[in-house]
Amino acid sequence: MTTHPLAPLWPPHGVTISCGPISLESVKDEHLPELDALIRAGIHPAGQMPFVVPWTTGTPDEVSRRFMQYHWSIRGSMTPTAWTFETVIRIDGTIVGCQGLSTKNFPETRTGETGSWIGQEFQGRGLGTLARQSMCAFAFDHLGATRITSTSFADNPASLTVSRKIGYHDAGSMDRLTDSGRMTVQQFLTLDPPGFVRPLEPVVVRGSEAIRSMLEIV
Template identity: 30%
Template structure:
């Protein structure tokens, strides 16, 4: 099943495709400085289409196996953000983790809030998940605003949670219960 939804007249949230390598590399190059404080350190090769072409198929396979839902925000054929549902666990847990970023030129428009709302509805109604989880750096107030606007609640603090920008950094953990 292919996932796609219009967020605005010019931005669409859609499932990642095996043909997205060039557009992904372009998006990461364009946003390299913008994303550096919020993401793991990346090797130089990460910013090439070849790097993405070699690895993209695994994310597409994860999508088809139901273990993840990797998506992109697209505007006029350019990727302007990512929203990924990963670590999907079914059974007694029915849980997934959200991670996302938005292009520097598209911040402040409410796009990621709309994208997360669409992913929440899809996770609940189509994937049957019970809970979503997300973690943000304590000083990432924009990301926290997206989560709280959509209804996520803060549930904890995780010391040295992820290695971001070359350092193990604390994170604030949020959850959203989809079926009450």
Template identity: 30%
Template sequence: MIGYPPLQIRVKTPRLELVGADDEMLAALAPLVREGKVFVEPAPYDDPMSFYESDPDVRVSKWLQSVWRGRGRFGPAKFRLGFAVLVDGQAVGMQDLIAEKFDTCGTVLSFSWLSTDVRGRGLGTEMRSAMLHLAFAGLDAREAGSDAFIDNIGSNRVSEALGYARNGVEWDIRRGEPGLLQRWRLTREAWEAGRRDDIELSGVEDFVALLAHH
């Protein structure tokens, strides 16, 4: 296995672990995508989105392609870190950290999904907390953003619980129809106010060193 720093990062909390989504981890997550356990009503994702594909084979194929595209996008300004979420060693979802203009603005966004089998247990908040700890404590980010359709109660509650402030609304498209998005913003100062001391990072130094040489 090639030691590729973006896939070597680990974030461990008392409840779960974020592990770089290499192909072995994607193989563990694929059955959840195939069985439609990523999806929930009301529709949580904007267009285009592989999770809306009705054919399971097409759904998995397009999902893998999107993850691989994100993995290949790497540089000081722009990168996407995809993590498998492990609970008791079992892959139950993904948490991504997305950086745009990172070298100048220090901002990150998040994207995540969780199997329907394990929703309602507070794992969405825990995995976002892990991602934020990596962003702020590990990568020295200045600000984190998030957005979710107004009727995506779960995602909006996670943002609110973690100290994000509302940051306006905008329209987007889901399944060909307009939907209103709630935007959220978390400053470094707001994150520091609720900073946790029970989250462990590993593999970050090698990743930062690689960023510096790109």
């Protein structure tokens, strides 16, 4: 894989994570049109909201602008004390969604939270599971994480199934009134290295040393 020209200046752009047919790399401006097309085609049924932050609400243009602003903002605010590493998910070269890892005070907490989405036409194929496994392997094996968390609504069985399939266990729940006025249960989950169910194929990571240095992870 060709190294991105900004990688020497911006180490996240030099990270690649691959496992079998799946590969992850940091979201770049050139990926935004393809990601936007996936979002406009649909990533969850109309009338449902699987995300704790309801970022898919609004007109298509509003969602597109909000999506781009989000990715620009997380790059600009990435520091050792708080960062989000968002990647595109590729299957045999085709972008199918995003997989992220977010944290605060990682050098002390060694804890990150996963989050992801996949275009509807690519759902149900196990891609979300493999992308999450790949990101967790990166976090545990290359960043030195000791715990990974996830949050999901109790009425989002697809997300909960992925979490439990790879070893997350329940860490409590709370009733929540969503931004749309819907009452639901927010489920918290956590994963540690001994409980992690790894993918059948090896996870290969490139560029981790530079991002560790940038984020002051020792």
